[in-house]
Amino acid sequence: AATMATVALVAAGSAVAPEAAGAAPGNPGAPRYSAGAASVGDPYFPDEGNGGYDVQHYDLNFSYDPATRFMDATATITAIATQDLDQFNLDFRGPEISSLTVNGHAHAFTRDGQELIVTPRPKLKAGQTFTVVVKYAGVPAVITDPDGSIEGWVPTDDGAFVAGEPQGTPAWLPTNDHPTDKATFRFTAKVPEGLTAVGNGQLLSQETSDGWTTFVWDSTEPMASYLATITIGNFVVTESTTASGIPVYVAVDPRQVAGSASAVSQIPKMIDFFSSKFGPYPFASTGAIIDRAPNVGYALETQTKPIFSSAASVSTMAHELAHQWYGDSVSPERWSDIWLNEGFATYAQWMYTEYNGGTSVNSTFNSSSNYGRAASSSFWQTVLADPGPVDMFSNIPYNRGAMTLHALRGKVGDETFFRILREWAASHRYSHASTADFIALAEKESGQNLGNFFDVWLYQKGKPTTW
Ligand code: ARG
Ligand code: ZN
Secondary structure, rough: OOOOOHHHHHHHHHHHHHHHHHHOOOOOOOOOOEEEOOOOOOOOOOOOOOOOOOEEEEEEEEEEEEEOOOOEEEEEEEEEEEEEEEEEEEEEEEEEEEEEEEOEEOOOEEEEEEEEEEOOOEEEEEEEEEEEEEEEEEOOOOOEEEEEEEEEEEEEEOOOEEOOOOOOOHHHHOOOOOOOOOEEEEEEEEOOOOOOEEEEEEEEEEEEEEEEEEEEEEEEEEEEEHOOOOOOOOEEEEEEEEEOOOOOEEOOOHHHHHHHHHHHHHHHHHHHHHHHEEEEEEOOOEEEEEEEOOOOOOEEOOOOOEEEOOOOHHHHHHHHOOOOOOOOEEOOHHHHHHHHHHHHHHHHHHHHHHHOOOOOHHHHHOOOOOOOOOOHHHHHOOOOOOOOOOOOHHHHHHHHHHHHHHHHHHHHHHHHHHHHHHHHHOOOOOOEEEEHHHHHHHHHHOOOOOOOHHHHHHHHHOOOOOO
8 A cells, every 4th residue: 555545445445345246145155355455554654564364474585696786586475365355465665576476377466666466366265375476586675764774675795684674574575564464484595605694593404506505594483574584695603502402593794703792602691581581482593693784773683583783782682682572472563562572672681781790770770861861851752652653763662661661560569570571472472462462461460450550651741750
């Protein structure tokens, strides 16, 4: 959908389509074909996601040459129709498509901004599994976000930095691009010999012939599309296992090795510490990708392997690894729920700092970048539960979010607080949840009415004084 107006029209269209399609009266079981919605209706990114199907698996097989920035790709998407479909959309802002098939039948398709519109024939029935194969080639896109930062497929001097929060993955892969539709992923990446392609999940194979190396990466737990990466470059790779047996794969640009050594060496300790507080680590492997992408300027919690655009600090590493529980395994239902990601990861970062012998969580809460800010500061003038797309990665969701959790801890006590955090991770594992779900869980676990507490911290502007 190009605009909200388009979304509304599509929604209205689907409501009337069954009659228009002429389903026989007296034959209620007859298919009632209509178009899947062009959006999931997330107001921060109205083009994101689509209706009418549920993706199970993405398989992307491609070659990429950093010298020409040219990608040659075949994406195979396996999905289940959730309604009788005569049309559905994928989100795609990548290069030119040469062919598209649905269940082996070649199809015409149209592209309109981020929307790739497919009219499958034969039509698809609700419950039917279908396979879409899209072949495309060219230079993948760099996407600019509302806050001015870039994401998607960002070329570097030795490869590509690949990151997609909140809307970058359609730059290189046709997806149902919203955290409410998770799927497993496999990437088969062929790159010039000497370079490494690092993806989410586990490395299944790595083979070199004729001057090209092919890496196969397998993500075995469901993943939101914004957490996908297949980053390419000259990397020093180190493999190990944590004390509890979780494989660790770390790829570091040689220019970042010295500056990241402390953070990298603490990955196992961080995973073990967070597991003891939040419950079992949710994925089959962990690690990190530490690249050099000077024009990016942020790190991202890409699933199983957080990615850094510059040397990784200890606190940023702790933040990105904590996101594996909060953000990756439990993802936000709407982007306005972003504090559930950033507030939690920031709070975990405060906890790790204290555990590691640094500033206590309580002092960090009270510091001048947090609760110590003057009540007159503009910092307090943004509603935490709805920061807007420009401020979704500002210090509001991070710092006010973490402060909210610390205030909750004070209100319900340590035992109940950590039970809430563990239950949040356990009950929404590999799924998504909303701010309302969190409030309900906190009230249930504490037995308290927390309406005023959350109103003051999440929904009101101003510096909270009593809660
Ligand atoms: N979620 C990332 C982190 O806090 C930040 C992503 C910023 N992305 C952006 N497009 N500004 O670890
Ligand atoms: Zn974060």
